[in-house]
Amino acid sequence: MISVLPASRADRTSADASATAWALAARGGDPEAAEHFVRALHGDVLRYVTHLSGDPQTAHDLTQDTFARAFGSLHRFEGRSSARTWLLSIARRAVVDSLRRAAVRPRIADAVDWRLAQEQAQQRGLPGFDDGVALLDLLETLSDERREAFLLTQVVGLSYEEAAGFLGCPVGTVRSRVSRARMALDRLLQAAEAAAAPAA
Structure with a gap:
């Protein structure tokens, strides 16, 4: 891992x-x-x-x-x-x-529902697997620009200055994209937790 x-x-x-x-x-x-x-x-x-x-x-x-x-x-x-x-x-x-x-x-695909076949072929039961899938799903909801700025700074670990140089945009733009990505992810997480609460 x-x-x-x-x-x-x-x-x-x-x-x-x-x-x-x-x-x-x-x-x-x-x-x-x-x-x-x-x-x-x-x-x-x-x-x-x-x-x-x-x-x-x-x-x-x-x-x-x-x-x-x-x-x-x-x-x-x-x-x-x-x-x-x-x-x-x-x-x-x-x-x-x-x-x-x-x-x-x-x-x-030789299966009638190739998407279902693909999902069933995925490895499961690994440590952090479900969390990782959930994170990928949440990140997919972000715009490409916000997702890439978030990944570069929060996952890969580049500084905002390095990410700005890499993306070819001002540092302030990277900060804004990351901030908006965090807010969007927070909202999605809260909504998911609220939806799961009644089921629990």
């Missing part, structure tokens, strides 16, 4: 510096640095693509695709941004490309 709690700012800054140094060393052909680079950022990429794609089953493939793309273009990485920010931008493109491919690919 991967923690969704972001590290403290000091820890994150130190981890970012290390990951960037490893990326630069890996660019120079150091295989040990390449391994450290992957280990340092694998969890962040996996969390990000899982939430961005909304499909936990393809998240590992998207994560692999992200790192394959990153190593393919590592020779162009100069360390002007942190390796994590650079890698997340690659992950974002990988998810977008995957969604575009899925949109034009026909879906074939």
Whole structure:
């Protein structure tokens, strides 16, 4: 199970510096640095693509695709941004490309109700599984802009400044999107709890 709690700012800054140094060393052909680079950022990429794609089953493939793309273009990485920010931008493109491919690919199912078959194929009984599904469902109700700002700052752990640079918008816009996302999620949670109370 991967923690969704972001590290403290000091820890994150130190981890970012290390990951960037490893990326630069890996660019120079150091295989040990390449391994450290992957280990340092694998969890962040996996969390990000899982939430961005909304499909936990393809998240590992998207994560692999992200790192394959990153190593393919590592020779162009100069360390002007942190390796994590650079890698997340690659992950974002990988998810977008995957969604575009899925949109034009026909879906074939031998079951009469393929949606029900898909739901029944999902793993259950894992620690935090139901909470994770509930969170994904709630996040899906947010607009794309609010969801991405929320994920980058609250799940992946970027600072508002880093998220603003990543998204290409002012810091105030990121703060506003995250604030509105939190308010929307709070309202939805309260409504869900109120609906569940009579049943209990």
